[in-house]
Structure formats: C-alpha cells, structure tokens
Amino acid sequence: MSARAPYGEETCAAATNGRYRVVERRSFGRYALLTLLAPGVAAVARPGQFVMAAVPGAAFHLRRPLSIHSVQGDRLRLLVEPRGEGTTELAAAGVAETLALAGPLGNGFPLGDVTEALLVGGGIGVAPLQAAADALRARGVPATAAFGFRDAEQARLAGAFEIADLWVATDDGSVGRRATAVELAARVGAGPGTTVLTCGPAPMLAAVRAWAAAAGLSGFASLEAHMACGTGACHGCVVATTEGYLRVCVEGPVFPFDLLAVPAGEEAS
Numbered sequence: 001m002s003a004r005a006p007y008g009e010e011t012c013a014a015a016t017n018g019r020y021r022v023v024e025r026r027s028f029g030r031y032a033l034l035t036l037l038a039p040g041v042a043a044v045a046r047p048g049q050f051v052m053a054a055v056p057g058a059a060f061h062l063r064r065p066l067s068i069h070s071v072q073g074d075r076l077r078l079l080v081e082p083r084g085e086g087t088t089e090l091a092a093a094g095v096a097e098t099l100a101l102a103g104p105l106g107n108g109f110p111l112g113d114v115t116e117a118l119l120v121g122g123g124i125g126v127a128p129l130q131a132a133a134d135a136l137r138a139r140g141v142p143a144t145a146a147f148g149f150r151d152a153e154q155a156r157l158a159g160a161f162e163i164a165d166l167w168v169a170t171d172d173g174s175v176g177r178r179a180t181a182v183e184l185a186a187r188v189g190a191g192p193g194t195t196v197l198t199c200g201p202a203p204m205l206a207a208v209r210a211w212a213a214a215a216g217l218s219g220f221a222s223l224e225a226h227m228a229c230g231t232g233a234c235h236g237c238v239v240a241t242t243e244g245y246l247r248v249c250v251e252g253p254v255f256p257f258d259l260l261a262v263p264a265g266e267e268a269s
C-alpha cells in the first residue's frame with residue numbers, strides 16, 4: 001500500500017503478518033508488559049509505531065492496536081491495559097502463548113532532528129515513549145520524561161520504564177506530585193529547541209499542545225484512536241488536521257503539533 005505521510009515517513013512498507021511467542025510476561029498491577037520473540041517485526045520497528053494484535057482462537061477475534069513499548073534485539077515489548085474484551089485477553093497472555101500480530105504499522109516519531117526531548121505521557125499513552133527514549137539515548141540526545149497518571153494503581157505503569165530522568169505525577173497525589181501530565185511537564189521545564197513528544201488521551205494532548213505553543217516549543221503527538229483495520233482501509237480512525245481528515249493508522253499515529261486542527265474551545269484557553 002502506498003500511503004501519504006505528512007512529514008516524509010514511509011508507512012506500512014515493512015509491515016508483516018505473523019504469529020509470535022510470548023517469552024516473558026511482567027505485571028504492573030492490572031497492566032502487563034509482554035515480551036515477544038518477533039525478529040521480523042523487531043528488525044524494522046521504529047519508535048511510535050504500533051501493531052494490531054489478537055490472541056489466536058480467543059472469543060474476541062478482532063485485533064486491537066497496541067503501541068510498541070520497546071525493542072531489544074529480536075524481541076518486541078508491548079504494554080497492555082485490559083480495557084475491553086480484546087485487550088483483556090491480550091493482557092492475560094502467558095509465557096509460551098502465541099499472539100497474532102500485524103505490524104509494525106504507522107509512521108512513528110521523526111527523531112532525526114531532535115537535539116533535546118521532553119516526553120510527556122498520560123495513562124497507557126506512555127507506552128511508546130520507552131522506544132523513543134531508547135532511540136534518543138542511543139544517539140546521546142538528552143531526554144526527560146513527565147508522566148501523569150490517574151492514581152496509584154495506574155502509576156504502576158511507570159515501573160515498566162527504564163528512563164533515567166523520569167518524573168511522575170498523579171491526579172490524586174498518591175504517587176509523586178499532585179498534578180496533571182502537562183502541569184508536571186511545565187514544572188520540569190524545557191529549554192529552547194526542545195522537542196516535545198507526547199502520547200495520551202485527547203484532552204491531555206490538547207493541553208500539552210497549548211502549553212508547548214505558549215512556550216514556543218514544537219513537537220509531535222501520537223494519537224489514540226479506535227481502529228478496526230489498522231491498515232487504512234476502513235477510514236474509521238480519521239482525525240481532523242489542517243490538511244483535511246487523515247487516518248491515524250496510516251498517516252499517523254504521530255502528527256506534528258501544527259498539523260492537528262485546533263479543537264473547539266481550545267482557542268479561548
């Protein structure tokens with residue numbers, strides 16, 4: 001499939017379809033970090049890309065989109081929140097079980113010109129930021145992470161990350177500072193030229209974009225969307241941009257801040 005990408009990344013070109021074995025499973029509260037032996041996917045995956053995944057033979061057969069948390073050699077890590085039937089089955093997958101995956105999909109974060117980064121994540125949206133941090137660290141690029149969670153249970157997700165400069169806040173103050181992700185990001189701060197990379201629920205992304213604009217920072221947001229096909233066929237995942245409606249699964253999930261249309265009401269904030 002040829003796909004238009006807003007800033008030059010070729011998408012889906014290297015995607016494969018296969019079944020891969022779970023070789024490690026770690027629990028962080030209700031969240032699961034699954035490690036799969038998936039050399040074909042791991043070899044070509046870029047930070048910010050995702051896979052469509054399902055448990056073969058399970059009652060819920062539709063594949064669900066999961067961000068690639070990280071890659072280590074020929075292994076792929078996926079951080080799973082049991083939200084609905086499909087993700088609950090995926091999160092329960094044990095060692096030696098097999099998952100059906102299509103991927104890697106989407107465009108990923110364009111990190112080539114990044115010289116300093118602030119990674120801002122909220123909830124399960126933090127998932128792809130480990131891969132971004134790993135890629136930046138490999139190039140010697142300084143990166144700070146500010147993660148916001150609802151409460152102590154959700155903050156257990158932070159245990160799935162290995163980022164040296166990681167700050168955590170919760171809405172109820174039960175872990176870290178009592179703050180939202182964007183309030184934490186503002187407190188951590190970012191110097192001129194810092195690129196903001198963010199992923200999380202839509203209201204959080206809008207707040208991060210507004211803060212970054214006020215601070216004179218550019219950045220990229222990885223959007224969450226309901227996805228049926230994950231490959232551009234159904235148009236069920238479109239998002240309004242300054243260049244019209246684009247598909248999150250193919251032209252995204254990562255979009256430059258200035259490409260995203262301003263949500264109603266944000267202009268006044």
Ligand code: FES
Pocket residue numbers: 226227228229230231232233234235236237238247248249250
């Ligand atoms: Fe079908 Fe994006 S999920 S086009």
